[in-house]
Amino acid sequence: MAKDRGFTGKEGYFGEFGGRYAPEILTRALDELETAYRRLKKSKKFEKELEYYRRNYIGRPSPLTYAENLTKAWGGARIWLKREDLNHTGAHKINNAIGQALIAKSMGKRRVIAETGAGQHGVATATVGALFGFDTVVYMGEEDLRRQKLNEIRMQMLGAKVVGVSAGTATLKDATSEAMRDWALNVDHTHYIVGSAIGPHPFPMIVRDFQAIIGEESKKQFRKAEDKLPDAVVACVGGGSNAIGIFHEFLKEKKVKLYGVEAGGKGTSPGEHSATMLFGKTGFLHGTKTLVIQDENGQVLPAHSVSAGLDYPGVGPEHAYLHETGRVSYESVSDENALDAFLEVCRVEGIIPALETAHAFRFARDLAKDLGKKKDILICLSGRGDKDVAEVARLTGILKGEIL
Secondary structure, eight states: OOOSTTOOSSTTEETTEEOOOOOGGGHHHHHHHHHHHHHHHTOHHHHHHHHHHIIIIIOOSOOEEEOHHHHHHHTSSEEEEEEGGGSTTSBTHHHHHHHHHHHHHHTTOOEEEEEESSSHHHHHHHHHHHHHTOEEEEEEEHHHHHHTHHHHHHHHHTTOEEEEEOSTTSSHHHHHHHHHHHHHHSTTTEEEOOOSSOSSTTHHHHHHHHHTHHHHHHHHHHHHHHSSOOSEEEEEOSSOHHHHHHHGGGTTOTTSEEEEEEEEETOSSTTSOBOHHHHOEEEEETTEEEEEOBOTTSOBOOOOOSSGGGOOSBOOHHHHHHHHHTSEEEEEEEHHHHHHHHHHHHHHHSOOBOHHHHHHHHHHHHHHHHHOTTOEEEEEEOBBSGGGHHHHHHHHTGGGTOOO
16 A cells, blocks of 8 residues: 655645645544544555455456557557556546445445546445445536436446536536535445545545555556656546556656646636646635635636546645646646547557546657657556547537548
């Protein structure tokens, strides 16, 4: 499990970012969660149980794939893929859901709740709910339910109750707000499985630690394949769990450049993008101090992305810290370019990627040309794109024969 080397200064903070800014009613639950997690983290029994589910249920380690066709097509650096899309449930989200489910079980919780944007964390939570016998409720914005109908059906088939949220922009931010309200009302018997590296301490630490397996495996696999480390690591960033998961193991490797790719959306005006690093200012969102897309009065502004999983007006506090220190470079990719990359990866490499990951692919294509041959880029392929095919077809006109 990941070491707490990301913390600096006061407990629960990454530089000035992080902390716990939650309603008083949640203080006891957050204290209970942190105590339980720190105890379990030292437990050989817990470590053995977690490893069992990683290998025999999730299917870890996930493969490292050399993308020969993309490498040739892009004409630059060699492209490697960390295949989180091949995990059980089809994304990286299950890494964290399994871990938090084991924590919830150890605390005697009977019910779990979650927020979800693209639906992958919702599916992962519904999956562990079925596996461990939890009463499971997932909150999802109604706009995301429209875009990700397949995942709504999957959650219901797994026995979860899916609650549509119509407030605000009816996307991930609003689903998260509803989940936090639920937790406050039912805290005694409910655990909130936060899906990204966001929220009040200790959630950013917990999610980071469970997702750090991505980077730990990648580093070992790449060294075995090439007897070196990649020159660059690229991952998409919404709240930031897949990115912090793959970045964490490489943070001290100063020769490895790290790139987080946000959603540039359809423009630079408020409500047209989810580029928090580019346009965000220090503020408070969902219990943590971080960078937030907000107006001059500190009111959170609407966010937009073609990908439901990146459609969030904030970012995990550790990412805000890594941005401030300059250790990670954060870029953005537009909706249009992400859609182009989605189809290119499908047709060139025979892989249907999540729309979220398509942002990382589009940035990596330009980076490959800049770095040149004999360099290596590792992309975190955070999830598969089955959930996105209907929306991509609608947006691109592919079913009408408009895309050749």
